[in-house]
Amino acid sequence: xxxxxxxxxxxxxxxxxxxxxxxxxxxxxxxxxxxxxxxxxxxxxxxxxxxxxxxxxxxxxxxxxxxxxxxxxxxxxxxxxxxxxxxxxxxxxxxxxxxxxxxxxxxxxxxxxxxxxxxxxxxxxxxxxxxxxxxxxxxxxxxxxxxxxxxxxxxxxxxxxxxxxxxxxxxxxxxxxxxxxxxxxxxxxxxxxxxxxxxxxxxxxxxxxxxxxxxxxxxxxxxxxxxxxxxxxxxxxxxxxxxxxxxxxxxxxxxxxxxxxxxxxxxxxxxxxxxxxxxxxxxxxxxxxxxxxxxxxxxxxxxxxxxxxxxxxxxxxxxxxxxxxxxxxxxxxxxxxxx
Amino acid sequence: xxxxxxxxxxxxxxxxxxxxxxxxxxxxxxxxxxxxxxxxxxxxxxxxxxxxxxxxxxxxxxxxxxxxxxxxxxxxxxxxxxxxxxxxxxxxxxxxxxxxxxxxxxxxxxxxxxxxxxxxxxxxxxxxxxxxxxxxxxxxxxxxxxxxxxxxxxxxxxxxxxxxxxxxxxxxxxxxxxxxxxxxxxxxxxxxxxxxxxxxxxxxxxxxxxxxxxxxxxxxxxxxxxxxxxxxxxxxxxxxxxxxxxxxxxxxxxxxxxxxxxxxxxxxxxxxxxxxxxxxxxxxxxxxxxxxxxxxxxxxx
Numbered sequence: 001x002x003x004x005x006x007x008x009x010x011x012x013x014x015x016x017x018x019x020x021x022x023x024x025x026x027x028x029x030x031x032x033x034x035x036x037x038x039x040x041x042x043x044x045x046x047x048x049x050x051x052x053x054x055x056x057x058x059x060x061x062x063x064x065x066x067x068x069x070x071x072x073x074x075x076x077x078x079x080x081x082x083x084x085x086x087x088x089x090x091x092x093x094x095x096x097x098x099x100x101x102x103x104x105x106x107x108x109x110x111x112x113x114x115x116x117x118x119x120x121x122x123x124x125x126x127x128x129x130x131x132x133x134x135x136x137x138x139x140x141x142x143x144x145x146x147x148x149x150x151x152x153x154x155x156x157x158x159x160x161x162x163x164x165x166x167x168x169x170x171x172x173x174x175x176x177x178x179x180x181x182x183x184x185x186x187x188x189x190x191x192x193x194x195x196x197x198x199x200x201x202x203x204x205x206x207x208x209x210x211x212x213x214x215x216x217x218x219x220x221x222x223x224x225x226x227x228x229x230x231x232x233x234x235x236x237x238x239x240x241x242x243x244x245x246x247x248x249x250x251x252x253x254x255x256x257x258x259x260x261x262x263x264x265x266x267x268x269x270x271x272x273x274x275x276x277x278x279x280x281x282x283x284x285x286x287x288x289x290x291x292x293x294x295x296x297x298x299x300x301x302x303x304x305x306x307x308x309x310x311x312x313x314x315x316x317x318x319x320x321x322x323x324x325x326x327x328x329x330x331x332x333x334x335x336x337x338x339x
Numbered sequence: 340x341x342x343x344x345x346x347x348x349x350x351x352x353x354x355x356x357x358x359x360x361x362x363x364x365x366x367x368x369x370x371x372x373x374x375x376x377x378x379x380x381x382x383x384x385x386x387x388x389x390x391x392x393x394x395x396x397x398x399x400x401x402x403x404x405x406x407x408x409x410x411x412x413x414x415x416x417x418x419x420x421x422x423x424x425x426x427x428x429x430x431x432x433x434x435x436x437x438x439x440x441x442x443x444x445x446x447x448x449x450x451x452x453x454x455x456x457x458x459x460x461x462x463x464x465x466x467x468x469x470x471x472x473x474x475x476x477x478x479x480x481x482x483x484x485x486x487x488x489x490x491x492x493x494x495x496x497x498x499x500x501x502x503x504x505x506x507x508x509x510x511x512x513x514x515x516x517x518x519x520x521x522x523x524x525x526x527x528x529x530x531x532x533x534x535x536x537x538x539x540x541x542x543x544x545x546x547x548x549x550x551x552x553x554x555x556x557x558x559x560x561x562x563x564x565x566x567x568x569x570x571x572x573x574x575x576x577x578x579x580x581x582x583x584x585x586x587x588x589x590x591x592x593x594x595x596x597x598x599x600x601x602x603x604x605x606x607x608x609x610x611x612x613x614x615x616x617x618x619x620x621x622x623x624x625x626x627x628x629x630x631x632x633x634x635x636x637x638x639x640x
Binding site for chain 1: 343551
């Protein structure tokens with residue numbers, strides 16, 4: 001069985017007036033590349049600087065997420081999203097709380113056996129199952145506070161496996177008050193997503209529709225990481241080149257926002273970029289890359305996510321002047337490609 | 340999946356060098372390392388097996404593993420370079436202070452004995468010279484059934500190009516015989532620069548002929564299996580686990596101690612009773628001795 005496909009990269013060209021955004025829920029970074037632009041227009045700037053802030057809770061005991069009051073005020077309204085921080089999906093136990101009320105625990109074998117709750121072995125197993133996923137729908141009637149499964153999970157997390165992780169928590173706008181009681185019991189700090197703006201000069205840009213999507217994606221990644229594609233002869237020969245045919249742009253703006261980002265903020269950014277590209281400009285395209293957490297137990301559409309040698313799960317949206325777009329989706333080896 | 344481990348970090352007498360190696364290992368993402376004390380018995384003079392220095396004397400504050408919120412765990416390991424069958428003494432009391440026991444055989448007979456008979460955890464495959472013997476399936480399968488793992492170390496390949504050839508050749512022939520099971524990869528790094536991160540080591544393992552999943556296991560799950568095997572070996576098949584705690588001596592107490600032979604007999608007796616009655620778990624409470632030391636006896640099968 002060929003398991004050597006490290007990337008399951010697909011791209012689709014569509015033409016539509018509405019781009020439906022249903023991307024990775026847990027986003028860690030959004031990068032935007034605007035060719036032939038030397039400074040961000042004011043609307044775009046205001047959107048970039050108004051991403052919602054998020055909270056980092058140190059050593060949150062996971063049973064607190066099952067607190068009755070927290071469930072009633074926050075989880076049932078679909079207002080919160082949380083992810084464990086500084087836990088590696090292939091080494092530690094990871095926890096994710098989705099806005100749709102699903103609590104996912106990705107546990108190693110010992111922790112799963114100690115916890116004693118129902119779970120399934122991970123899809124990505126080698127010879128024997130060493131990783132188990134416990135996925136619980138908190139909005140389901142069987143998990144209502146007081147019911148048997150709820151009490152079982154609560155006692156398991158309180159007494160059997162005292163799972164404690166650093167936790168990143170974010171809420172949809174207007175839901176701030178619902179998580180205050182939880183925060184008041186823990187050691188928390190608030191953070192804003194970090195925005196980095198760079199102006200690049202004399203950048204060779206390939207024509208997006210005329211070159212191979214893999215090489216275009218690689219070039220885009222090189223630009224975002226600040227890797228020079230000049231390929232000048234020196235003691236170190238790099239194999240990163242700008243795909244042909246390319247044109248030289250005098251300026252380009254590369255912006256990246258990092259932190260725990262919510263879908264509605266990304267949606268607003270997307271709409272703003274669409275408005276930007278529709279106006280007549282020198283360059284006819286704009287690209288936006290949305291990256292998910294490498295160590296998240298779930299990737300887009302609630303599929304399981306793993307980390308073999310790389311945990312990348314990101315998509316790149318190329319928007320053109322004539323209302324068409326191209327979507328590039330890249331996943332690692334331990335991922336499920338969405339349909 | 341288990342955490343990443345490097346079970347062969349040679350013990351360096353210079354404290355600052357050792358500290359830099361441990362810090363580099365934590366920075367690269369290894370959650371557990373084992374300091375390797377190499378013992379090479381020669382026929383000429385009687386040598387003593389080195390005793391491991393406690394880690395808190397070597398390093399004050401263990402560094403945090405990068406990307407996680409725990410400090411790195413440091414264990415002790417002994418490697419015996421065997422050129423004769425008398426060099427490895429089974430059940431020697433000096434072996435008890437080491438967490439892991441390894442053996443490096445130099446001839447076919449010793450390799451066979453190490454795989455089938457000796458009570459060890461790791462068999463080191465020499466990487467710095469051409470293999471003096473060929474691997475046969477029978478002893479290797481015997482070792483895999485017993486839970487003994489084979490170790491391939493990669494830092495020789497970093498140091499020298501001739502060693503690189505030997506490393507790859509020896510590793511490939513090992514993988515052909517053992518089919519990628521029960522293999523661990525470790526550095527035998529003399530300096531911090533010779534350490535490589537776990538994912539890099541996984542990529543290196545692909546060169547040796549391991550598959551993706553096997554390569555990742557060689558740095559994580561198989562190392563964990565070797566550690567558990569060592570713990571089982573030390574605790575008499577996982578039946579008796581004893582721990583000693585210090586408590587403040589009560590007022591007016593005398594400084595008395597139990598004789599070790601008396602305690603040993605008591606442990607053996609309890610062990611036999613437990614096996615006979617097929618108890619799953621027995622926890623004995625502490626026995627308060629006049630000297631203020633108390634022993635917990637936990638028996639689980």
